[in-house]
Amino acid sequence: MELRGFDDGYGVQVAAWAVDEKEVALLSGRVAYPFPEELRTSWRTADADIHSYLLFDGERPVGYGEVWLDDEEDEVELARIIVDPAVRGRGFGGxxxxxxxxPALDAGYSEVFLRVRPENAPAIRAYHRSGFVDVPAGLMEEWNDGQPVPYRWMRYAGAQVGAGELRG
Incomplete structure (x- = not known):
């Protein structure tokens, strides 16, 4: 397995991994299915604090994810994680x-978080096996305030926990 920076030439392929409206929304922020053609070249943001990656098995891309850096909060969020449906259930998500x-830990921020849809049991199992734990219920409720859907928020347990709150 090798993690490589995302190349826009893979955009159509990654967009096709979204098998329903929920997955399209998680990748693009738009509720639609199939992935709207007009979004296929623009669904990724050009924000300098967002770094996009592909996981390769040999020369075949099998997963996509982003690392979002947040200087203000001194944290990183793993986001828009998706695995090719043809290889789901084989450990590629983990x-x-x-x-x-x-790259998330190398960025030097004090915390690493991710959010997941509560009904996505396979992803939650993969995140637990990768060292993530749920944030306290009160923080989860606070962070879900204003979100388009409720998420299950998780923190990487190996990350440094600062004095005070987990997140500002």
């Missing part, structure tokens, strides 16, 4: 998350 932890 491999992808562990690979994304490399």
């Amino acid at each position: 491999e992808l998350v562990r690979a994304l932890l490399g």
Whole structure:
């Protein structure tokens, strides 16, 4: 397995991994299915604090994810994680998350978080196996305030926990 920076030439392929409206929304922020053609070249943000990656099995891309850096909060969020449906259930999601932890931790922020849809049991299991734990219920409720859907928020347990709150 090898984590590589995302190349826009893979955009159509990654967009096709979204198998329903929920997955399209998680990748693009738009509720639509199939992935809207007009978004296929623009769904990724050009924000300098967002770094996009592909996980390769040999020369085949099998997973996509982003590392979002937040200077203000001194944290990193792993986001928009998706695995090729043809290889789901084979451990590639966990491999992808562990690979994304490399650049996330190398960024030097004090915390690493991710959010997941509560009904996505396979992803939650992969995140637990990769060292993530749920944030306290009160923080989860606070962080879900204003979100378009409720998420299960998780923190990487190996990250440094600062004095005070987990997140500002």
